[in-house]
Amino acid sequence: MGKQVKLLGISASPRKGSNSMILLTKALDSAAKVSGVVTEVLDLHKKSYKHCIGCSACNRRREKCILKGDDFEEFFEKWVSADGIIISTPIYHMSVPSNLKAALDRLGNSVISMYPEEPRRLIKVGGAITQGMNRFGGQEFAMQFIINSFLLMDCIPVAGDMPISYIGAGGSTYGDPKAGAISSNENAILSAENIGQRVAELSKIIVTGKEHLRDELPKEYYLDIQKHFISKEE
Numbered sequence: 001m002g003k004q005v006k007l008l009g010i011s012a013s014p015r016k017g018s019n020s021m022i023l024l025t026k027a028l029d030s031a032a033k034v035s036g037v038v039t040e041v042l043d044l045h046k047k048s049y050k051h052c053i054g055c056s057a058c059n060r061r062r063e064k065c066i067l068k069g070d071d072f073e074e075f076f077e078k079w080v081s082a083d084g085i086i087i088s089t090p091i092y093h094m095s096v097p098s099n100l101k102a103a104l105d106r107l108g109n110s111v112i113s114m115y116p117e118e119p120r121r122l123i124k125v126g127g128a129i130t131q132g133m134n135r136f137g138g139q140e141f142a143m144q145f146i147i148n149s150f151l152l153m154d155c156i157p158v159a160g161d162m163p164i165s166y167i168g169a170g171g172s173t174y175g176d177p178k179a180g181a182i183s184s185n186e187n188a189i190l191s192a193e194n195i196g197q198r199v200a201e202l203s204k205i206i207v208t209g210k211e212h213l214r215d216e217l218p219k220e221y222y223l224d225i226q227k228h229f230i231s232k233e234e
């Protein structure tokens with residue numbers, strides 16, 4: 001029996017029963033069919049993240065972001081603990097909602113500041129799901145933003161299987177603003193399932209490969225996440 005593979009699905013919509021959550025659930029159900037994969041959901045509905053104030057305290061002190069009083073700690077811990085991450089987001093203003101952007105800004109600077117070794121070797125696997133109300137409403141821009149975020153964080157973004165998914169999954173509700181409207185878009189659901197499967201498979205390949213190569217790869221690949229990122233302040 002191989003090592004367990006942990007996938008985190010982040011639904012970035014602020015609303016309940018969101019289209020983002022519907023597609024994320026499809027992706028994670030599909031991912032869970034890959035043996036050894038366990039999934040967890042982080043629903044950003046009702047979560048709030050203060051925005052980075054550029055104080056650089058994380059960088060100076062080599063610590064996690066010092067802002068308190070919101071849900072960032074949970075976001076940070078779940079993100080660093082996962083082997084694979086799927087971000088499912090609605091399109092806001094042809095991009096991602098500000099809450100997700102705020103969390104990622106602080107995550108990035110926190111992880112980079114706290115990382116004990118150079119070079120960084122996080123190598124998580126990432127997948128992007130984006131959907132909006134309109135065709136050409138910004139889905140590909142948001143996908144690209146999420147992919148850039150993964151790259152910046154030393155994660156490996158997966159493409160789906162063409163033509164179902166190109167560089168990510170998702171689609172449009174074709175003008176319907178309601179939560180739940182994406183359920184009638186079969187292609188969006190198929191593409192989300194496809195991204196879920198690809199993230200799960202590649203995460204498993206990486207987790208298993210790292211286990212087998214323990215004596216050969218540099219030690220940076222085997223960082224004790226709990227020790228360095230989570231229990232640091234306890």
Ligand SMILES: Cc1cc2nc3c(=O)[nH]c(=O)nc-3n(C[C@H](O)[C@H](O)[C@H](O)COP(=O)(O)O)c2cc1C
Pocket residue numbers: 013014015017018019020021089090091092093094095131132133134135136137138173176177178179180
């Ligand atoms: C503030 C705001 C900005 C939006 N901007 C866009 C946009 O630029 N392009 C688009 O296609 N849809 C846009 N939408 C529509 C949502 O992306 C769409 O309704 C989506 O299905 C919502 O997903 P959710 O249920 O996961 O929140 C916007 C909605 C809001 C509330």
